[in-house]
Amino acid sequence: MLTTAPPTERDQFSPGTRQLLDRASAYCAAHAGRLTETRRLVLGLITEASKPVGAYDILDHLRSFQKNAAPPTVYRALDFLLAQGLIHRIERLTAFVGCAHRLDCTHEGGCGHRAQFLICSVCGTVSELEEPGIARAIHDAAKAIGFRPSHATVEIEGVCAQCQTR
Numbered sequence: 001m002l003t004t005a006p007p008t009e010r011d012q013f014s015p016g017t018r019q020l021l022d023r024a025s026a027y028c029a030a031h032a033g034r035l036t037e038t039r040r041l042v043l044g045l046i047t048e049a050s051k052p053v054g055a056y057d058i059l060d061h062l063r064s065f066q067k068n069a070a071p072p073t074v075y076r077a078l079d080f081l082l083a084q085g086l087i088h089r090i091e092r093l094t095a096f097v098g099c100a101h102r103l104d105c106t107h108e109g110g111c112g113h114r115a116q117f118l119i120c121s122v123c124g125t126v127s128e129l130e131e132p133g134i135a136r137a138i139h140d141a142a143k144a145i146g147f148r149p150s151h152a153t154v155e156i157e158g159v160c161a162q163c164q165t166r
Contacts, residue, residue, distance in 0.1 A: 042077040052095030120160035
């Protein structure tokens with residue numbers, strides 16, 4: 001009886017994703033965190049996805065690597081990746097997308113990344129913007145009424161250019 005070994009990261013992920021995972025591992029180590037094997041796999045699955053991916057879709061894929069993976073395993077990994085700034089949660093879709101911005105930041109105190117997301121209601125793709133004018137407008141409006149925002153996620157639903165031309 002032949003048994004097949006579970007797929008490895010090399011089998012599953014593109015060279016670009018493996019490079020990003022290595023950078024994420026180094027980032028976490030430098031910031032008192034650890035990108036465990038499970039966290040690394042979850043980040044890789046999110047990064048390789050062509051669209052935002054939900055927790056249970058991640059779990060289904062993760063089980064090809066770890067047969068006993070359970071929802072808490074995925075949710076703990078997602079919480080860690082969110083806290084590290086390596087992924088974003090798209091509230092409207094209850095799904096996640098990767099973000100390499102933190103890995104590219106060279107400022108000691110962080111880069112103050114404030115993203116906006118454009119969600120196509122036809123094909124489901126999500127594009128990430130970082131328009132400083134939008135973030136500044138939110139900050140200024142909040143400040144004008146005495147509110148100090150700590151986090152803002154802007155999600156805009158519409159139709160992407162590709163779907164408009166169909």
